Amino acid sequence: MKKRRVRVPHKLLLGSVFFFLVGTGLLLVTSGLLPRYEDLWPIPLTLLGLLFIYLVKVNNAPSGYIVPGILFTLSGLLLVLRTLLTPYLTMERIWPLFMTIAGISLSMYGRRFTGTFRVKIIVPAVIMIILSLLFLPFSFDLVRERFSSVVTVWWPVLFIFLSLGLFGEYLRKKKK
Known part of the structure; x- marks a missing residue:
C-alpha cells in the first residue's frame, strides 16, 4: 500500500x-477595546507573516521567507x-520600532549562514537596530533637545565605538 503524502501536515496548528x-x-471589538471592525486590518498581515514562518519551519520553503514572515508578524x-x-x-512615535523589526528580521535570516555572507547580513541588521534605538527616545519625547543638536555634540562617540570594535578584533585574532 502506497503511503499518501499530506500536503498540509499541520492543519490543526x-x-x-x-x-x-x-x-x-x-x-x-465586541468588548469595546477597539472602536471599529476596520481596526482589525493588521490581523491578516500577522496571519500572512505566520504563514511565511510556517512555510520555512515546516514545509522547507526557501530560507528567505523568514524575513517577510517575521517582518509581517511583528x-x-x-x-x-x-x-x-x-x-x-x-x-x-512608533516609526523607529519598524526599523527594529526589520533589523530583527534580517538578523534572524542572517543566522542561517556562516562566514562573510552572515556578516554581510547581520552587520546592517545590527546597525538598523542601533539606529532605531537611537531615534526612539526622540520619537517618544524622552529627550527634549533637537536630534541635530544632540548629534552635533555626540558624533565623536562613533570613533570610540569604532576603536572598541577594532580592539576586539585585534584581541580575537591574537588568540588564534
Missing part, C-alpha cells in the same frame, strides 16, 4: 492559530497594539 487571532481580534502585532493605545502610540 494552522487552524488553531488562525481562529485564535481572528477570535482575539473580534473579542477586542509589524501586524505592533499595529494592533498601536490601535489599542491610539492616543499615545501614534505613527509619528
